[in-house]
Amino acid sequence: MKRKMKKILSGLLCVAVALMPAAKVWATDVEEEAKKAYELPVQSNEIENWPQGPAVYGQSAIVIDADTRSILYAKNMHDKHYPASITKVLTALLAAENGNLNTDRVTFSQESVNFLEPGDAYIGMRAGEEISLKDALYGVLLASANEVSYAVAETIGTKMQGNGSGYEKFVKAMNERAEELGATDSHFVNPHGLQDENHYTSAYDMALISAELFEHPEILEIMETYEHTIGPTNLVNESRTFQQRHEMMETWNSHYYEYCVGGKTGYTDEAGNTLITLADNGKMRLICVEMATRGQHIYDDTRSLLDYAFAGFSRQEAKSSILESAEEDVHATITEKGPVYVDLPVGIPQEELEFETGEENGVSMLYLTWQGQTVGKVAADVDEKAAQRAAGDGKKPGAVTSIRKILEESIWIVIGAAAVLILIAVILVFVIRRRKRSSFLRLSRRKQRRQESQRRRRMKRAARRSRRRGRKRW
Template identity: 45%
Template sequence: MSSAGSAYDNKNLEEIMKLKRILFCFLAAAILILSPAVVLAEDGDTQEKTEEELAAEAELQEKAASYEAAIDTNGLEGWPQGPNVYADSAVVMDMESGAILYGKNMDAKHYPASITKLLTTLVALENADLADKVKFTEDSISFLQYDDAQIGMKAGEELSLEDALHAVLLASANEVSHAVAESVGEQSLGGDYDTFIRKMNDRAKELGCTNSHWVNPNGLHDDEHYTTAHDMALIASAVYQQDEFRTIMGKLEYKIGPTNLTQEERVFQQNHKMLWPENYYYYEYCTGGKTGYTDQAKTTLVTMADNGNMHLAAVVLYDYGVDAYTDTKAMMDYVFSNFKKVPVESLETSEDIRNFNTEDAYVVLPDGIEFSQLEKNIVLTESGIRDGKVIYTYKGQAVGSAEATLTEEGYQKLMGDTAASDSRKIDNKQEDTPVETPKDKKDEQPRLKLYIGIGAAAVLILLIAGICFGRRKR
């Protein structure tokens, strides 16, 4: 019994050992087969991580270089030194006088991203009523990508313009911006979507924008869609004058009720962090603004602020995430701390100006710079009427402007300058037209002599040939 049991145990042991060898071979084969894939996967992860690290390092270097770039206004003699910012382009402008108080590369062209919607809102408010219907077509929906800001509108749905502009400004809804352009273009401008886009460009030029071009109402990337910090400050100042805009900006959350096609409510919130009291980036003087981002534009931000004394518009373009908020706060604090309004009514002594159209006309100056140091330029605002705009500058930097009524002497002087300018333009056009000059006539004289000489030689040759032929004939 014991020997049989022993034989049985040995047999089981051999089977177990055989099974172990099979499992070992199987595991070894599996390791050999799978290890290249694991190595490749690890190499891929390492490569991807390395690329991410390289991209992060490149951005850090780019940020550092941008932060150290010169602030243009810091180069003005007697001007207080403003803070460095990460944005490639930045400006702070007094919205009422147009004074430029901080500027960094402010006329450089950049992609605006969603801050485009400020101009869209301005054109809509100036040309339509809040009760007007905004209709959504397939064209206003079909272009959307999965990560584009939207509120899920459907083709065939309708909103009031009031609801639509809340979605444009608070939720940054791209499909709503497109639908606003289509509807206002058709119903209010007597055209279509393209009519609205042309109106955007025309209105921007009227505001004094010189380096902007708009091809859509939402700011989604297009190489031909660009602006500058200065131009955006002008647009921000104009839209801020609209009561409806300020009302919308005063809301942190908005609800759109059921529509003709959707029973659910749509609720969305303000995206500008400086407007939220509980947010880390909250700014007590902030009264409005618009955020923007695309891969090509990077972070863009427009911010309006009011400290009870000055109304400012700050713009940063090609910035880096939340750095846009810290940059904006630094610029705003700098201006509020270093500049003050200077009334011009009692200081202006020009005999060309009868009076300013508003008693509170002012320029904005820092301590240490006097009104007497400013230069001014007067331009007519309407031909035939003695109304003009007085533009004040300090070493070429705009520090304010004011509407004024001109004296007869000032008006005639300005009209004379205008006539002289027109005369110079006419003279320039005449210079462009080819006119026969004494030099031209002088140049033609040698040619005339040459032609006469050639003709005389030909006649002489014919005469000689005739004589010779006559002699042979005889």
């Protein structure tokens, strides 16, 4: 028996030794990929006078203000990536919007547990079990349980209008809701984020979706929980306990961040590490998303990005004089009640703001911009005729107004310069012609004097010859 155990241990040791070089190569490849991502350009750093943000190891990253939706940091924010389990943020949002967390019950179908594969995150639910929707969302957001996400989609989907199963209607609603929130780069095919080539999104889209979570305190309450227990069910007498997976929420963890109030982790081999983090320092509420990250960098990156945004920008209530100027310049009357906020780099006065108009989901909007970047927005009625007259050619009024002023000033400058040049040219032509004429006259007089002198000399010579002949004759 001892010999047999020794052989087994020796075999395992040999296998481990054999795998070590492969593991080392894999780790080297991961760090090399992370280094390449670190060197990718940060587009927000290319904006003139914009606060310079840190380099990060994710291929894509973004930080936005959850209230104004202003983009404070952007690195390839529209690139499409596999989201992995951060998909579950949208699943939880739809469940909260279409269900009742306290009264609705989630029942697990055979399909919701059978689709799991080895290595998938789960909490061991069985077909036929039933739990509250609130307990289910704890399982979705804290434990990242894939079978729970599937069952939530099936249950909530039955409440939705349309054709197909509850699961199919829920997935369709995921894409519709994402589009309503402003997503432009996404296509979701499941509620859990397990790998599928047709399941993708961007850091920008996930930031907009995550910002909506601040409107649902019941979801934030779940996200802020460190540990949760689902009690015995109709089929299982034992309790299930699981913990928070977002390390910035764990007070004992080295990655703990005091302003973090929620978030969601994600990982698959194809997606790499993905992370959503919600932060609130009492002055600003931020959403940070990083995607396609390799290695152990994502929490340090997130801390750097949040520190950068909190320190580099100031969230301010727009002055009434600024809003009055906006209404006058772009012919837009603000329709929203309450204060309007802007996010400006620290030290930049509101007087440098410019204004534009546009539309979101059929609603006319007034945009407050700085250096071409939207730093605040508010719903407003736009006088289209006046705006068109101000804008011309369908361009945005705020931008066109300033450009038009510049062009008008430039035209007068050009006209004045042209007039001066023409006057100088006329004077030069007159002077040159006069000089030529004077020169010609001087030449003519010189020629006449020379000819007259020559004629006199000829006459004198002729007179001398005549006198000589007269002497010889006498």
